[in-house]
Amino acid sequence: MISSPPLHIIPYLAWLFALIELILGLYILVSNPWHTANRHTSVLLIVLALNSFAIGSLVNAVNYASAQTPAMILAVTTGAIAPLTLLCTVALLWSGWLQNRWRWIWLPVYGLAIAPLILTLLDIWLGTEFWYTGIAPDSNWGGFQSLDAFTQGRQFSQIQGASYIVIIIITLGILLYGALLNHKASKNNHNLSWVLLFTTLLVGFVQLYVAKQLNPALPLLATSSIYAVAFIFATFSQMISERRIQRGSLQVRLTALILIATVPVMVTITIFITTRAGKLLEQYSLAQLHASNQVITTRLDQWLTANRLAMQELARQPDIISMEPERQTPILKAMVDTYPYLYRVITSDMDGKNIALSSGKPIDDFSQYPWFQAAKAGTGNNFQTWTNPSTGMPELIGYAQILDTNGDALGLVMFAASLQVVDKLVQNTQSGQSGIAYVLNDKDQIVARSDPSYASLLKAEDNSLAIAAAKQGIDLNKPQNFGEFQGVLHNYKDKGGVSWRAYLSVLPNGWSIVVQIPEGVLMANLILFQRISWIAIGLASTLLFVLSWLTIRQGLHPITALTATVAAITNGDLTQVAPIESDDEIGVLARAFNSMTAQLRELIANLERRVADRTRDLEKRAVQLQVTAEVASEASAIQDLETLLVNTVRLISQKFNFYHAGIFLIDESRKYAILSAASSEGGQRMINRGHKLEVGKVGIVGYVAATGTPRIALDVGTDATYFNNPDLPQTRSEMALPLISRGQTIGVLDVQSTKPGAFSEEDTATLQVLADQVALAIENSRLISEMQNALQEIKNLYEVQVGQAWQKRLSNQKIAYTYNRMGAQTKLSVDEDLRNDPHDPNSISIPIVFRGFQLGTVNLQREGDHLTWTAEEIDTINTIVAQFSLALENARLLEETQRRAARERQMADITTKLRASNDPETILKTAAEELLQALKVKQSQVLVNPKITPVRGNGGNGH
Numbered sequence: 001m002i003s004s005p006p007l008h009i010i011p012y013l014a015w016l017f018a019l020i021e022l023i024l025g026l027y028i029l030v031s032n033p034w035h036t037a038n039r040h041t042s043v044l045l046i047v048l049a050l051n052s053f054a055i056g057s058l059v060n061a062v063n064y065a066s067a068q069t070p071a072m073i074l075a076v077t078t079g080a081i082a083p084l085t086l087l088c089t090v091a092l093l094w095s096g097w098l099q100n101r102w103r104w105i106w107l108p109v110y111g112l113a114i115a116p117l118i119l120t121l122l123d124i125w126l127g128t129e130f131w132y133t134g135i136a137p138d139s140n141w142g143g144f145q146s147l148d149a150f151t152q153g154r155q156f157s158q159i160q161g162a163s164y165i166v167i168i169i170i171t172l173g174i175l176l177y178g179a180l181l182n183h184k185a186s187k188n189n190h191n192l193s194w195v196l197l198f199t200t201l202l203v204g205f206v207q208l209y210v211a212k213q214l215n216p217a218l219p220l221l222a223t224s225s226i227y228a229v230a231f232i233f234a235t236f237s238q239m240i241s242e243r244r245i246q247r248g249s250l251q252v253r254l255t256a257l258i259l260i261a262t263v264p265v266m267v268t269i270t271i272f273i274t275t276r277a278g279k280l281l282e283q284y285s286l287a288q289l290h291a292s293n294q295v296i297t298t299r300l301d302q303w304l305t306a307n308r309l310a311m312q313e314l315a316r317q318p319d320i321i322s323m324e325p326e327r328q329t330p331i332l333k334a335m336v337d338t339y340p341y342l343y344r345v346i347t348s349d350m351d352g353k354n355i356a357l358s359s360g361k362p363i364d365d366f367s368q369y370p371w372f373q374a375a376k377a378g379t380g381n382n383f384q385t386w387t388n389p390s391t392g393m394p395e396l397i398g399y400a401q402i403l404d405t406n407g408d409a410l411g412l413v414m415f416a417a418s419l420q421v422v423d424k425l426v427q428n429t430q431s432g433q434s435g436i437a438y439v440l441n442d443k444d445q446i447v448a449r450s451d452p453s454y455a456s457l458l459k460a461e462d463n464s465l466a467i468a469a470a471k472q473g474i475d476l477n478k479p480q481n482f483g484e485f486q487g488v489l490h491n492y493k494d495k496g497g498v499s500w501r502a503y504l505s506v507l508p509n510g511w512s513i514v515v516q517i518p519e520g521v522l523m524a525n526l527i528l529f530q531r532i533s534w535i536a537i538g539l540a541s542t543l544l545f546v547l548s549w550l551t552i553r554q555g556l557h558p559i560t561a562l563t564a565t566v567a568a569i570t571n572g573d574l575t576q577v578a579p580i581e582s583d584d585e586i587g588v589l590a591r592a593f594n595s596m597t598a599q600l601r602e603l604i605a606n607l608e609r610r611v612a613d614r615t616r617d618l619e620k621r622a623v624q625l626q627v628t629a630e631v632a633s634e635a636s637a638i639q640d641l642e643t644l645l646v647n648t649v650r651l652i653s654q655k656f657n658f659y660h661a662g663i664f665l666i667d668e669s670r671k672y673a674i675l676s677a678a679s680s681e682g683g684q685r686m687i688n689r690g691h692k693l694e695v696g697k698v699g700i701v702g703y704v705a706a707t708g709t710p711r712i713a714l715d716v717g718t719d720a721t722y723f724n725n726p727d728l729p730q731t732r733s734e735m736a737l738p739l740i741s742r743g744q745t746i747g748v749l750d751v752q753s754t755k756p757g758a759f760s761e762e763d764t765a766t767l768q769v770l771a772d773q774v775a776l777a778i779e780n781s782r783l784i785s786e787m788q789n790a791l792q793e794i795k796n797l798y799e800v801q802v803g804q805a806w807q808k809r810l811s812n813q814k815i816a817y818t819y820n821r822m823g824a825q826t827k828l829s830v831d832e833d834l835r836n837d838p839h840d841p842n843s844i845s846i847p848i849v850f851r852g853f854q855l856g857t858v859n860l861q862r863e864g865d866h867l868t869w870t871a872e873e874i875d876t877i878n879t880i881v882a883q884f885s886l887a888l889e890n891a892r893l894l895e896e897t898q899r900r901a902a903r904e905r906q907m908a909d910i911t912t913k914l915r916a917s918n919d920p921e922t923i924l925k926t927a928a929e930e931l932l933q934a935l936k937v938k939q940s941q942v943l944v945n946p947k948i949t950p951v952r953g954n955g956g957n958g959h
Helices: 010-029 036-060 064-093 105-127 157-181 187-208 218-240 252-313 326-336 368-375 420-427 465-471 526-568 585-604 606-636 639-657 680-690 699-707 761-811 873-916 920-935
Strands: 342-348 355-359 382-385 394-403 409-418 436-440 444-451 479-484 485-493 498-505 510-517 660-666 672-678 692-694 711-713 732-742 743-755 843-850 855-863 940-942 949-954
Touching: 010 036, 010 218, 010 252, 036 064, 036 326, 036 342, 036 680, 064 157, 064 409, 064 639, 157 187, 157 465, 157 743, 218 855, 252 326, 252 394, 252 409, 252 420, 252 436, 252 498, 252 526, 326 355, 342 660, 368 394, 368 409, 382 606, 409 420, 420 444, 465 692, 510 692, 526 585, 526 672, 606 692, 639 660, 639 672, 639 743, 639 761, 660 699, 672 680, 672 699, 692 699, 699 732, 699 743, 732 761, 743 761, 761 855, 761 873, 855 873, 873 920, 920 940
Parallel strands: none
Antiparallel strands: 342 355, 342 409, 382 394, 394 409, 436 444, 436 510, 479 485, 485 498, 498 510, 660 672, 660 743, 672 692, 711 732, 732 743, 843 855, 940 949
16 A cells, blocks of 8 residues: 655645756756757646646645636646647657658647647636636635546546547557667667656556555656656757757857756745745734734623623612612612713613613613613623614613512613723724724624724624625634634625735624734735845846856857857968967867967968067067056056145045044154144144154054054053144044055054044954055055156157167168159259248248157248248148158168068078088088178188188189
8 A cells, every 4th residue: 555645745745846847848948949859848847847836736725715726727737748748759759750741640739738728718718617617615625636626627528538548549659669660760769769658657557556545636746757757868868869959159058057947946945935924924913813802802801791790799789679769879879980981870670660770861661672671581691782762872781680589580770881981992902003903793783993983883894804704604603723823814805895814703792803904914024025035036036147147158258269260260360379268178279279270370481470470579569668658647647645645634534523633654764653644733733843753662653653553542541652742632532553555564544533432443444444545555656656767768768769770770861852843853962951041931941850859851931922831830730740750760660670571581591591401511601602692791701610721602602
């Protein structure tokens, strides 16, 4: 005999299976959404996940409302499982059957898979009852409702027969064909056919045999789990064996897989926590309602009991038993004086004739009043409520029979009190800001309420718990168990559409005490918690997506870069180099690839590579010089040290409300700490007279400057190291912080307050960060100064280099050209004076200057008589000349580069010729000959040993 697990464990097992099935279904879909098998398997797993979720929710349902949604999901998914398993089997083993010209044969199977969904929606919206008939409201909860309990529609037998009989037979036939008869199938498909065949038989065994011995939910859950395990295994097996080509961005797929594996888990945990919180909140609300109800019940019962005993004691008084008006009247008045809320006490005989009364006009006959009839008959519990026909006011009538010594009824003693007395008892009991408490008599009329605006006294209240419960067939006199409490808990909507949560108890006299609170108020914290949880889930998912995207992108970037490099080299660009961004396998691959391409480039174009290397070196040097100049320019705009220190102490004093803030800087000898900035007037006087303290000897500042550790004096009068400064007489507490840069104390930040004990450890931590920033700024200022000096030296050297280059370039020949309307004329003699008369307004001479070195002069002369050159024309000429000087420098650099390149080529040619022979004599002859031709000299010789006859080269024979 197979035993079932405890009922409370089944929902958690089902929800766990649902979560796993959902994650794996989405994972398979994202892994390769273009493959038919992946799409079909993912749909099946998602349907199985919904089915498992519905099973767990239906087992966990406690009432009609909580069972409706799981029942609908179960009706949709259970009937679709068998057709989907058939389609997944075909997609895994013979995917072509779903894509070729015979794919229309499978349309009925697709129709069977979606038929439960369509029919269920029609049944819910139109009430057709083709398939889904719904959960019966009077169902007995605490277990599980089988599928046939809510799918007894007109098409139930047809769908069940097609899904559970025909589809299973077709599936078994296809699997038998694949396992036994299809010899052309691959080994993997053959094995999967056996696996799926065994799975189908196992599911049939569970449904036909095991289902009879277990809870009805377990066979369905077992079926869902078996199918999920089998098809997950089959899908992954096919994906591995077939090596299916995956399309799309790898980064997108990996990010989606991470989200699929994490977001459902976070959502599930959030749903579980909010659900548990809802149950705990419901228990807490029940406890609150019960406590408020018990307070009102106890107070009201004690008050009624006290009045009942008082009336009974009054009825036993000898003067009252005498039934003589003269003797009764004083007793009745004394009763009213004792209980002020009783505005009348009356006695009567058993026929309703008034005998005596405490005050007011006598009433001749009570016999027609309903409360008198109940009192005479001895029914009820000594209290009745009614509306006085004379005054129209609601009243509470209390009574007791007057008995003689034999126990025979002689008459009645009664009191009348306003219901406002009972009303105040309830109003004095709080039920929360939005809670309402009220008392109903046995006729469901309001006799007291906490909120006078809620209802009128002695009026039938449609919104009351008793009326709402009676309409739904709830027995108010039958207490229900809610944990440790006894009573009636009820949820209902009033005529205004407001949902209430109410608790009711009944007094011995038939009165009902109701305490209720709106569900919106009760569940406000839960709703807020749920909103915060979902917002947190959204933010966490977004953050996870962004971080996953960036992390995967960073991880895949070397592969992407290597792929781009390979593509470029394939297209003929041999200059591409794969970036090496890691030391893992990808980095090793990039290094090997770079080595291969480097050898290839060296074999193909050795000379071009050298020229390119030289050019890159020059460009790199130019960029470095440019960056150096830019850095120097930006550094010159930084605020100077004095302004920085002044602003710092001012802000510290203002923001922290300190009496004094000062900054001491240690001199180069590290002997004195000199006050460099201060926020107070006394500090300014100290700066003016050059205030300084000896390091390690004078005051707290000297101590901190020597030790490099912060120091606080909470009471300067008791601190032995405090320096009593007459310029700061109001100081009561002081704190000094070291300014440390590169492990060395360069100064001290000193702050003082007029209050004793004004500084704490938090102040030390806060101001120490500021002190570190000040120290860093001081060090930066010094470094900037050093950098500016270095940059100026580089600039001077560069200008000297440019000047020397141009002097060398122009030493052999000075160049001059003239241009007029006839065009450019031939180069003139260097001695010819081209400069115009400086007093001639039609002529102008502009020097050609580059890096402070004058390369030449541009002379311009207008034709005829014109006005003086304008400032705008001069600016234009200067701009053109500046560009001209830059172009001249670029031409010189290019000429120098070409000259170097020619020299490199010549050296390469000589080297190649020397390496062409292994004969020493031939090598020496070749060397002498090449040197003679390359250097254009009259004679060249190579001396190996001075004692040996030299080999000479001349003319063209090299000897």
